[in-house]
Amino acid sequence: MEFMMKIKNAKLKIFAIIAALVAETALVSCNKAQNFSEHKLSNGLTVFTAENHAVPLVYIEIAVKAGGVTQTKENAGLFHLYEHMMFKGNSLYPDAASVQRALSDMGCTNWNGTTGLNCVNYFITVPSDQLETGLAFWNAAIRSPLMKEDELEKEKKVVLSEIQGGLAEPGTIFSNYLISNLFPNEPYRLSPSGSTDVVKDASVLQLRALQNKYYIPKNAALFVGGDIDEKEALNLIEKIWGSWSNNGNEAPAAGKQQSMTPFANTKFAVMPSDRVSPKIAEIEINFRGADADFDREDSYALDYMLNLLDDPDGIFKKTVAENQELCIPDVQYISSGYGTSRADSLISFSATVLEPEKELPKRAKIFMDQILEKAIPAFLNDEELFTNVTKLKVEKSLENNDIWAAQTATGLLQQIRFWWTVTDSDYYKSYNKKVGNTKKQDVESVIQKYIIGKNPIVTILVNPEIYEKAKDEFAAAGFETVTAQNAFWWNNPKYAPDAALIAKEEKDAEENFKQDTQIYKPTSDGNADYSIQDELEVKQFTLKNGIPVYFKKQDSSQINSVTIAVRGGIARLTPETSGLEDSLFTMMASSSKKYDYAAHNTLEFETDSSIHSSSTRLGSMITLTAIDEHLFEALPYLTDGFLHPSYEDLVYKNLTTSLRQKIQSMLNSPESILGYEASKVFYKGHPYETKVGVRPESFENITVANMKKLHKEIMAPENIFVVAVGNANSGKLVSELNKTLGQLKATGGKVYKIPQIAPVTIKGEPVILTHPSAAGTGYVSRFFATPSITSPDYPAALLAASMYSTVMFNVVREHHGVCYTPGSYCGSGFAPIGEEYLFKLSNPESFVSAMEEARNYMLKGQLIESLDDDGNYIFSKISDRLQSYKNKYINSTYGSSATTGNIASTIVTNLLTYDDIFHDRKTDAEVMAVSEEDVMKAFKKYWVDEPSQWWLMVGPDMKDRIKF
Incomplete structure (x- = not known):
């Protein structure tokens, strides 16, 4: 599904509630971009x-x-x-x-x-x-x-x-x-x-x-x-x-607008969900919004308002958060949203609150009152929000979003497509100016029209344990409990299809109906040969203390990416401290001694810059992405956060709240549970028993004291490098980095090298797990060891996985209808695990035989070409198709060069994993050299001969139907 969704940056969304109605989002701007043209054919x-x-x-x-x-x-x-x-x-x-x-x-x-x-x-x-x-x-x-x-x-x-x-x-x-x-x-x-x-x-x-x-x-x-x-x-x-041909038809007209006042009175509802941590709850208010087919002009004022409601220093968020009864930990836990759609749009306000066991029904009503009676009036009374200076800032923010979207033709065209489907290209072309021209009375008008005096639906998402203790309180306050029995519209007979109308x-x-017979046949059938990418032109500089800086000039982009990376990763940790380094880098990206958490939020809001972190088994990194004009304004936030994290109490509480929620969600999501439980078994006693992310058993060790100790250890220039990609002045960048990172003193401590990791062994009887959320379906995995990324078998195994996935699609899904999505992949890393998987199983009795059939075709080197008139497979040999799969792989690598962020990420990965900035190109060359015999050997060795184990996560209703 899709909406033009502007759910502003909530620090934590349990399952983005409006986003549950939305599967695709678009940026909040749609200004004209370079190299974009519109045309109309005669038809x-x-x-x-x-x-x-x-x-x-x-x-x-x-x-x-x-x-x-x-x-x-x-x-x-x-x-x-x-x-x-x-x-x-x-x-x-x-x-x-x-x-x-x-x-x-x-x-x-x-x-x-x-x-x-x-x-x-x-x-x-x-x-x-x-x-x-x-x-x-x-x-x-x-x-x-x-x-x-x-x-x-x-x-x-x-x-x-x-x-x-x-x-x-x-x-x-x-x-x-x-x-x-x-x-x-x-x-x-x-x-x-x-x-x-x-x-x-x-x-x-x-x-x-x-x-x-x-x-x-x-x-x-x-x-x-x-x-x-x-x-x-x-x-x-x-x-x-x-x-x-249009066959004489015109484009269908818009349908009828649905009611803008669906409730005679405010409706209250609560849903207990095991995905919600018992330490939090989420309150949300939903109103009907402006529909583009009927109230197009109103959307500009709503978008202007939504942009300003997101200001972390703004009067709206501060007014909501100041009510201590709500227990909102931080303004970033408050969000607002408006979904521009042809019809059926929504306006939402939500907050994540702590201490859900304390009078939650009452607090939901207080939250609504705080928004309607205090925060919105305060917002309208702030004259600064409607000055020309503010309007220019809003318009500039929209233009910045255009820059981000236009990094790739794909991003730009997807944005244009969104606006074409919900409005038209004229709306797209004039959007920024029209939003920027919004007047105070326009905002007052849409608030009166859609919010003030209107009856919304107020909902609460809460952990089942908390709900059970308070369900009488919820009932007394007029909250309806959401269940599978009262949720689905099609259970209501009034929505039954009219058989006469269908007929x-x-x-x-x-x-x-007339079948179109004028179908163009291409002059080529595809299947060309492609060359691997040339090596990147990367300059290397060295800071005063020996820290290397790798710089790739990208003249065509206005986006810059600067990453500070540290080698080490899980080698610094134990299973009991899994996730500690990842958590430390999250803290580093959030605040520092010079620039506190509030300053970081302000920087990101005002400059559309982003500072974020990520971790791998081999190291962690903190990255700044910024538009040209803001790079050197934002750079000190990056370096000071890396060198001097402040460990603010609020930031630490936000971190642990987020970690609790991630763990809660992981332990109650069918697919996540399967992966988590299988990984615990496979890597028991192995170096990879230590995880990159926090696990339930390591949560208590994510303390400020432990992070400070780890931070001291990683501040060693010997293990640090910088990767920068963009249009920046490299000399100025290195000079600024020398003032900060260049001042670190060598420690003489351990220098982390590329590790030697033993392979993993997988075997055992099938494991069948159950979970209520998997009711009516299942998730199937057959796990087995695959070659290390340094193995000569690895390139052939990559191609084998790609070919086999297509065979599985044709046999398991298309022929037998066993599941929604089948596939296989070759794991990556030094002790990788490969997998055959079935997503959303529908036939538990015959999935094994369907997978065996697909595996046997691949083992014989038979790829499915098409079907004959009787529905039988027509096969081709691997040798006939090998080049096309090589091409597919090589072409996929070009995506790593599409944006500055992608290029930087590739270089960082190459350095952490291989200590070679060009290693991905070498892998490309190895893939191009793979033979049919190599593919066949790799498939037999790993997919067939290697010991394996079945793991299934199914609904309780399906467990007894599983047949091996």
Whole structure:
């Protein structure tokens, strides 16, 4: 699903509550960007192009204005089903295996389709010389899907497993409860996955009815960008897409606006969730918001307001947080959001609170009153918020967001696509100015129209233990308890489909549908050879104390990335202190002696800079990303945080609150539990028993005293290096670093080298775990050891995993319908674990035999090419397809050069792991040298002969059905 979501930076969101209605977000700005153009073909198809020659890749996306917002109770879920059927075959590629083959032959690095609230879209990223083939691929898919009856029946099972597999998830339950209550007239418009009954009963004619009405050029837009020549691209687009017919249809008109006042009185609800730590609760208030189809002009004022509500020093957050009864630990735990959508938009206010055992129902009402009666009036009374100076700051912030989005053609075009689907390109082009021109009376008007005097829904998410102790208190305060029984709209008979209306739509489709026969055939079938990337031009400097600085000039970008990295990682720790280094670096990124936590928050808000940290088994890093004009303003925050973390009490409390929540969520998320429990067994007594992140058993050792001790140890120039990528003046950067990092004295302590790690051994009887949130589905893993990244087998194993994943897709998912997503991967690291996995299992009786069938095909070197007329596999040899899989791998590496952050991350990884800034290029060369024999040997050695163990996480209802 998607919304234009502006949920402002809450320090902690349990499961982003509006975001539970949102699967894709867009930046809050949409100003014009360089190298972006809009065109219109004679058939009404809108075309957007964007040139960006940073890497030799092209992004292609086709989007239609459809999805949740256009659903009825008769077709709720069918746009999503249709999305799936687009990959099941068309006039150019007649079956799913052929579609997969085409993607592989193009060297496609990224492909998928999504069904959202406002659009259905399909996208791929291909090498730039595959532009024609990529355009022809989507042209055939959208214009001539075959929609075979037998394939539909198979795909219905897959889609139903996807839907049913999530029905026990707390986030799914809660989001459905919200939409059922906020949109009682047509809740299905906010439910793209739809009703299981509608999907189960779907017919080909129903899908053809959708195709006739929505999949037409006047209701679609094509997005093409990256390493293209615009004129050549447009000529190709006209040649390939220009014959697409509307069949006499116009773009569908907007539907009816749903009620802006869904509640006669404020509604209160509470949901106990095991994903919530018993130390916190989340309170949220949701109002109806401005819908772009009906109240377009109001969205500008709401966006202006939302931008300022996020100010950590602003009157709004401070006024909310000052009420001590609420127990809000910090202004960053307060958030606000507005989702710009064609229809059915929301405005939200939320806070994470401590001490949930204390009068939580009362505090929820106090929170609402504090917002409505104090914080919003205080905001409106602050005249500084509506001066020209402030308006220019808001507009500048939006322009900065444009810079971030335009780092890649993909990011830019996805932003444009979002705005095209919810509004149009004119809105996109004028957005920044219109938001910046907002007047105080505009904000007052939208507050009166959507918030003041309106009845919202007030919800609380709380741990079940806390809920049980207070449920009588919640009931007395008028809170309804959210359950799976009262959450889902389709359980209400008033939303039952009208059979007569379905029959009419099917009849109309039968009479009016015309299969498109003018499908363009590309002149190439893909499958070209590609060269590995040239080595980066990286300059090396040395600070006074010997710390190396690696600098990559990136003239084409306005974004700079500066990383301070330290070798060591888990080698400094024990299993009992797992996560300590990661926690220390989190503290370093949050505050320092010169620049406290509040100053960091202000810097990030005012400059759109970011300081963040990350850790690996081999080391940790703290990174600054900043736009050119703010780099040297923000750099001291980075260096002082690294050298002199302040360990502020508030920052430490925020850290431990966040860690508790992560642990709580991990121990109650089916997939996370499976990985956590398996890893404990596999790495028992192994160096990797010590984890990068905090674990339940190490939480008590994440103390300030331990972090201070560790910080003293890591302040050794011998183990530190800096990586900087961007358009900065390298001489000035090194000079500034010398004033800070360059002053560190050598310690003479341990110098951390690349470790020698013993491989892991995996074996044992199958382990079956259960969890209520996995009800109706399952997650299956077969684990086994794979080669170390330094092993000569590693490149071949990478290709084997990629090939085998495609075989599994065709056999396990497409033929047997065992699960929603199957796949396999080769682990990375020095003691890696590989995996065959099934995501959202639907057939527990036959999954083992389906996986064995796929494994046996791969073992024989048989890759599935397509199907014959009788539905039997047509195979190809690994030697026939090897080059296309090499191309796919090589092309995927170009993504590491798309942004300054990606380049910096690659260099840091190369140095930590191999002490060689160019090692990824060497891996590329090794992959290109792999033979068919190498792939076959690697697959047999690791996937077949290596001992393995099955691990399953299933719902209690499925445990007894598992068959090995």
